[in-house]
Amino acid sequence: MSTPALHDTSSKPLDTAWVREQFPSLKLQVNGQHAAFLDGPAGTQVPKQVMEAIHNYLLNANANTCGAFETSRRNDAIIDGARGAMADFFHCDKDEVVFGQNMTTITFALSRAIGRELKPGDEIVVTTLDHDANVAPWRALEEKGVVIRQVDIHEADCTLDLDDLRKKITAKTKLVAVGYASNAVGTINPVAEITRLAHAAGALMFIDAVHYAPHGPIDVRSLDCDFLACSPYKFFGPHMGTLYGKREHLLRFKPYKVRPAPDRLPDRWETGTQVQELIAGIGAAVDYIAELGRRCAPPARAGRTALLAAYKSTRQHEMALLSQLIPGLLAIPGLKFFGITDATRFDERCSTVSVRLANHTPTETAKFLGDRGIFTWDGNYYALNLTERLSVEQTGGLLRIGLVHYNTAEEVDRLLSGLREFAA
Numbered sequence: 001m002s003t004p005a006l007h008d009t010s011s012k013p014l015d016t017a018w019v020r021e022q023f024p025s026l027k028l029q030v031n032g033q034h035a036a037f038l039d040g041p042a043g044t045q046v047p048k049q050v051m052e053a054i055h056n057y058l059l060n061a062n063a064n065t066c067g068a069f070e071t072s073r074r075n076d077a078i079i080d081g082a083r084g085a086m087a088d089f090f091h092c093d094k095d096e097v098v099f100g101q102n103m104t105t106i107t108f109a110l111s112r113a114i115g116r117e118l119k120p121g122d123e124i125v126v127t128t129l130d131h132d133a134n135v136a137p138w139r140a141l142e143e144k145g146v147v148i149r150q151v152d153i154h155e156a157d158c159t160l161d162l163d164d165l166r167k168k169i170t171a172k173t174k175l176v177a178v179g180y181a182s183n184a185v186g187t188i189n190p191v192a193e194i195t196r197l198a199h200a201a202g203a204l205m206f207i208d209a210v211h212y213a214p215h216g217p218i219d220v221r222s223l224d225c226d227f228l229a230c231s232p233y234k235f236f237g238p239h240m241g242t243l244y245g246k247r248e249h250l251l252r253f254k255p256y257k258v259r260p261a262p263d264r265l266p267d268r269w270e271t272g273t274q275v276q277e278l279i280a281g282i283g284a285a286v287d288y289i290a291e292l293g294r295r296c297a298p299p300a301r302a303g304r305t306a307l308l309a310a311y312k313s314t315r316q317h318e319m320a321l322l323s324q325l326i327p328g329l330l331a332i333p334g335l336k337f338f339g340i341t342d343a344t345r346f347d348e349r350c351s352t353v354s355v356r357l358a359n360h361t362p363t364e365t366a367k368f369l370g371d372r373g374i375f376t377w378d379g380n381y382y383a384l385n386l387t388e389r390l391s392v393e394q395t396g397g398l399l400r401i402g403l404v405h406y407n408t409a410e411e412v413d414r415l416l417s418g419l420r421e422f423a424a
């Protein structure tokens, strides 16, 4: 797998009861049924630690930055703490962490800045597997004469066609934009290897880690990528986006900014006033993962070691659920599965799957399940290149089931019986 090693900390099995206790919204009921949140790829639920941090911010530290009074100083300390937590999360330095509204907005801002230095005929490589937030911002540079090359997939298992990728990276390539994991079919891409290919051609590497972030640890140092973006609301935090950028690039490229705003890092990239109460929540989301790690592997005390221990346990739990889910899905008559099904290849995927039922649109299926308290997603989830390539875009796209560490075997059973009932 292209994931960084999950370190040698030995982790205990996940304490699901403790985990679920941390997420108050998991107790919600719909039509008399417990809500089963299988919609994590569209945004996860948040633990109470995150809610408390946002509440605490608004109560005790609600002020703008760098003021000469107490609540402003508290605000600055909270943002600094959250930045430190994200630096642990990415494995980088604090000044290489940029906060922003969401991954899409950050990536458009970055593409505009990088685009200032590109000339007609320069090339950017994108993929068929990616969310459009890692395609459209680069395609926007076609206005400047930049040529976009799109890497194909192997349709049979929805993995990237690496031979095609090698052909598409040329001496003219200035940037390669690839997702860490597909938000539609769960494929994990070999991003470390792709980064080496990009660098060998003298190109920059941008990784969209939005979908990967709740499933595995990110290590920008060992990946050696130039930029990596993700969205805390997909890993148990609030609705925001974050970017890692190598310091040399964050200093070299020129973002569009207002003149009085500081030119130092990372401020020059954080346009306008940030949603500071939510940044407080980002710090708490990373702290929650670290707390989980300390419970899974008590010797793992320091921030990053604890994060790695947490991911080791959550990955085991997610893979156990996946081993229950996929055979159950494949046994449903008329169900078509998109992506890797072979358990010996699970290291190439995460616990997000997409399917279609014969004679039913994904929306009809999602509605049937939703009425029974089982939350899935239908459509293209903005992975438009993929749904077009799989020829399902015209007929409603796909049905997505996303499992994260707070999901249970009982929820997977409920989903499978719901689908069996609907398909019958």
Ligand SMILES: Cc1ncc(COP(=O)(O)O)c(C=O)c1O
Residues within 6 Å of the ligand: 041, 042, 101, 102, 103, 104, 105, 131, 133, 134, 179, 181, 182, 183, 208, 209, 210, 211, 230, 231, 240, 241
């Ligand atoms: C893989 C992937 N990339 C990018 C995005 C866009 O993220 P944001 O909503 O933070 O702009 C999403 C959102 O679903 C996603 O799943």
